[in-house]
Amino acid sequence: MAFGRPKLPRSLQRQFWRLVRSGRNYEQASDEIGVSLTVATRWVHQGGGMPMVGLAEPSGRYLSLAEREEIAAGRAAKLGVREIARRLGRSPSTVSREFWRHVGDSCGPYRASVAQARADETARRPKLAKLAQNERLRAEVEDKLTQRWSPRQISERLAVDFPDDEAMRISHEAIYQALYVQGRGGLRRELAKCLRTGRAIRRPQRRADRRRSRIPDKVMISDRPAEVADRAVPGHWEGDLITGAWNKSAIGTLVERTTRYTMLLHLPNGHGAKEVEDAMVVAMPALPDHLRRSLTWDQGSEMYNHAAITIAADLPIYFCDPHSPWQRGTNENTNGLLRQYFPKGTDLSVHSAEELARVAIELNGRPRKTLEWRTPTEALNALLSIPSTGVATTA
Numbered sequence: 001m002a003f004g005r006p007k008l009p010r011s012l013q014r015q016f017w018r019l020v021r022s023g024r025n026y027e028q029a030s031d032e033i034g035v036s037l038t039v040a041t042r043w044v045h046q047g048g049g050m051p052m053v054g055l056a057e058p059s060g061r062y063l064s065l066a067e068r069e070e071i072a073a074g075r076a077a078k079l080g081v082r083e084i085a086r087r088l089g090r091s092p093s094t095v096s097r098e099f100w101r102h103v104g105d106s107c108g109p110y111r112a113s114v115a116q117a118r119a120d121e122t123a124r125r126p127k128l129a130k131l132a133q134n135e136r137l138r139a140e141v142e143d144k145l146t147q148r149w150s151p152r153q154i155s156e157r158l159a160v161d162f163p164d165d166e167a168m169r170i171s172h173e174a175i176y177q178a179l180y181v182q183g184r185g186g187l188r189r190e191l192a193k194c195l196r197t198g199r200a201i202r203r204p205q206r207r208a209d210r211r212r213s214r215i216p217d218k219v220m221i222s223d224r225p226a227e228v229a230d231r232a233v234p235g236h237w238e239g240d241l242i243t244g245a246w247n248k249s250a251i252g253t254l255v256e257r258t259t260r261y262t263m264l265l266h267l268p269n270g271h272g273a274k275e276v277e278d279a280m281v282v283a284m285p286a287l288p289d290h291l292r293r294s295l296t297w298d299q300g301s302e303m304y305n306h307a308a309i310t311i312a313a314d315l316p317i318y319f320c321d322p323h324s325p326w327q328r329g330t331n332e333n334t335n336g337l338l339r340q341y342f343p344k345g346t347d348l349s350v351h352s353a354e355e356l357a358r359v360a361i362e363l364n365g366r367p368r369k370t371l372e373w374r375t376p377t378e379a380l381n382a383l384l385s386i387p388s389t390g391v392a393t394t395a
Contacts, residue, residue: 008035009089013043062119063090063098068112071098075110130170131178137168141175151175215304215319221296221327224318228294234258234383235293238331241271241302242338244348250302251348251356252279255334256291259379260368262334264360266353273304284313288384294318296328337363 012033019029030040063071067088074084081099085092102115131138137158144154151172162168228236236257241250252265265279284292295317297303306317320327341359342348364376371379 008039009087011089016040016043063094065112065116068098068115071095072110072112075099129178130174134167137170140168141170141178151179214301215299215306217307218299218319219317221318221320224294224296228257228296231258233293235291237295238328239295239297240328240331240335241267241276241300242335242342242348243271244342245345249347249349251338251342251351252276253331253335253338254283254295255331256376256380257330259376259383260330260334260371261376261380262338262360262363264338264356266351266356268349268353271302273302276302277305277309280309280315281312284309284315289314291383296320296331298325298328334363 012035015033016029016035019032020026024032026040026044027037030037067090070088071084074087081095082092085095088095098115099110102118103110131141140158141154144157145151149157154175155170155172158168158170227233234256237254238257239252239254241252243250250267250271252267252271254263254265255261263283265276265283267275267279269275284295292313292315295315296319297306297317298320299322303309303317303319306319309315310317325332338359341363342351361377364380367373367375374382
């Protein structure tokens, strides 16, 4: 077929041969893919009854030798990059990069076998780090590190000090990798101490505000009623979990903002969304309506079922901004007090509901300066006007 005539995509040819192998005859297969029997017959004759190309689709990342041969033929016929890409079913940028890697800006021929050999060599792993190959470059980098230069300063200065020597170039990221990943064989690990941080392990640089919350339909603290902030109206709660060793166990904590009254949620079977929902639905409805005005929680996944809690307990729930524990300051302070009973790094699942009730009673019996030395139990009972023994303490 002469160059310039529209060429069908190779994907159609592959599809044709897959149909033939599945049992279709040539006419049926050509009808299914929408090509004429003449085209199908030409494919059969050209391939001697076998497909000219493999039946597998080409990789989305790497060019095959057959594709490189097509590129070479197209370039010899002086076809444009876009036309070659169209015939291959590839992006024009893929073909353009292929020419740039193996021909550059010259007008020389593109040779498929040479390009394939270079690609195979480039893809070979593991690679030897640049600093491990170039002793002069490594010595320069090590010298600057001992002078407390940062990898970025070293990288930029190399271009100034060695403007005509392309071998004396390295990115600051490559220097970090040589320090932190010793398998790369670049720099001595002890040189990491020369960095400003002095760390020998790379620290992730994920910003807090990029973390995506997976809690659906949450209402943020900015939409919380203004009456919550001044603590004048009781019935507004703050909640959180304190977790045990390896975050495998937890206890739910609920603190009323006005009275500092604390309730503890027993979570013996885990602290996922369902377990927290069940505990909340039992604990909160036991309170009078005027003491169930709102709950403020952080954006932990344990509150995924917040909508169900709101409906079952008639309790609006608001969520703090990411990494803003001060927005639940009362709860954070209470959690610190609870660590006296439930130390960090211990298994919290061993504590029974009765033990949690005992801790809650003891904590609520401590006088507080912020309550003019009354206890949370006394403050709450003053609101309820009932004996102290009539107040729920645990769930």
